[in-house]
Amino acid sequence: MAKHVVTLIPGDGIGPEITTAMRRVVDATGVDIEWEIADAGEHVMAEYGTPLPEHVIEACRRNKVAIKGPVTTPVGTGFRSVNVALRKELDLYVNLRPAFSIPGTGARYEDIDIVIVRENTEDLYAGIEFEEGAPETAELIKFCAEKGAGIIRPDSGISLKPISITGSERIVRYAFEYALANGRKKVTAVHKANILKYSDGLYLDVARKVAAEYEGRVEFEDRIVDMTCMGLVLYPEQFDVVVLPNLYGDIVSDLAAGLIGGLGMAPGANIGTDCAVFEPVHGSAPKYTGKDMANPTAEILTAVLMLKHLGEFEAAEKILSGVKAVLAEGVNVTYDIKRTNTGSTDGAVGTQAYADAIIATF
Numbered sequence: 001m002a003k004h005v006v007t008l009i010p011g012d013g014i015g016p017e018i019t020t021a022m023r024r025v026v027d028a029t030g031v032d033i034e035w036e037i038a039d040a041g042e043h044v045m046a047e048y049g050t051p052l053p054e055h056v057i058e059a060c061r062r063n064k065v066a067i068k069g070p071v072t073t074p075v076g077t078g079f080r081s082v083n084v085a086l087r088k089e090l091d092l093y094v095n096l097r098p099a100f101s102i103p104g105t106g107a108r109y110e111d112i113d114i115v116i117v118r119e120n121t122e123d124l125y126a127g128i129e130f131e132e133g134a135p136e137t138a139e140l141i142k143f144c145a146e147k148g149a150g151i152i153r154p155d156s157g158i159s160l161k162p163i164s165i166t167g168s169e170r171i172v173r174y175a176f177e178y179a180l181a182n183g184r185k186k187v188t189a190v191h192k193a194n195i196l197k198y199s200d201g202l203y204l205d206v207a208r209k210v211a212a213e214y215e216g217r218v219e220f221e222d223r224i225v226d227m228t229c230m231g232l233v234l235y236p237e238q239f240d241v242v243v244l245p246n247l248y249g250d251i252v253s254d255l256a257a258g259l260i261g262g263l264g265m266a267p268g269a270n271i272g273t274d275c276a277v278f279e280p281v282h283g284s285a286p287k288y289t290g291k292d293m294a295n296p297t298a299e300i301l302t303a304v305l306m307l308k309h310l311g312e313f314e315a316a317e318k319i320l321s322g323v324k325a326v327l328a329e330g331v332n333v334t335y336d337i338k339r340t341n342t343g344s345t346d347g348a349v350g351t352q353a354y355a356d357a358i359i360a361t362f
């Protein structure tokens with residue numbers, strides 16, 4: 001039996017191509033992994049009647065570690081994101097998104113080393129929504145008016161933003177524990193508590209309480225989300241570990257990906273108490289599907305995170321060094337990297353050839 005059994009969800013769009021590249025790179029390190037393939041997405045709807053079959057969730061639970069490619073969320077078909085559903089089902093409350101510079105990507109910044117810790121289960125992503133014109137929406141509007149909470153226009157759609165003490169405490173605590181375990185110096189809690197007093201205000205209160213327990217060990221500061229965005233662009237070196245509620249975390253992690261050369265470079269992990277699902281920040285990039293063009297770096301760096309989680313530090317280091325070497329050389333790189341480096345995609349290689357170049361460094 002293999003040392004590790006990992007659930008592999010290839011996803012759709014560019015997912016199958018970049019996960020194939022990732023798997024080839026991981027296997028080439030010699031690490032002993034058995035991949036258990038589990039399909040999710042629109043293409044399994046006809047067979048299972050759902051884009052996220054129960055056996056896929058079960059496989060993640062059983063193996064405790066999964067890695068996935070992106071899964072498309074079709075617009076207007078009525079099904080919610082498979083990615084969000086999986087995080088919810090497995091209570092993967094942490095979305096960890098490290099953004100670190102690798103020379104050779106043509107990124108605008110050179111020394112970025114920021115870890116985004118995004119809350120993954122509540123906030124506006126809780127999926128509690130009231131459609132414009134629906135009777136329950138009218139009832140909610142009436143309730144708010146009667147209770148003196150405020151007047152909502154009758155032709156409104158409403159999305160709720162629940163933020164709990166439980167949810168806030170565990171994510172902020174994770175950020176501090178991550179900082180301690182990884183030799184990080186500072187945690188920044190991001191919010192909009194000046195406007196959203198009962199949701200973000202609660203989050204900030206909880207963050208301050210948790211931070212007090214780590215005083216003297218990890219520095220703490222809080223920042224308003226808009227100022228954070230400006231600060232990340234102007235003075236990214238001021239940030240270390242950044243912990244945010246779900247929506248701000250989603251937006252700010254793409255901003256952080258921009259600092260290191262784009263979405264093709266940004267790895268990620270969804271972590272819960274019992275189980276972890278690793279996935280890059282980016283989506284399924286439909287326009288590049290099947291073209292062997294997409295940049296698999298984010299997926300490969302996601303595997304690096306996974307290997308560290310599995311305690312396979314040597315294999316993780318081997319891959320990271322390989323990625324760095326290939327990017328530094330700048331020859332066998334995908335179109336996006338070629339374009340940022342030279343202004344043209346001429347000479348770019350495909351997804352699998354880039355993976356081959358990494359493997360050749362082993």
Ligand code: NAI
Pocket residue numbers: 014069070071072073074083263264279280281282283284285286287288293294295296297298336
């Ligand atoms: P996207 O991340 O797929 O694409 C944004 C831009 O980045 C596009 O120009 C795309 O071509 C480019 N890009 C993304 N990944 C790339 C890569 N590896 N190499 C080169 N270029 C890359 O975001 P978009 O277009 O908003 O979403 C497409 C679909 O993906 C949607 O259905 C969305 O719901 C889904 N999605 C899934 C995620 C997941 O599975 N975790 C995360 C984000 C979006």
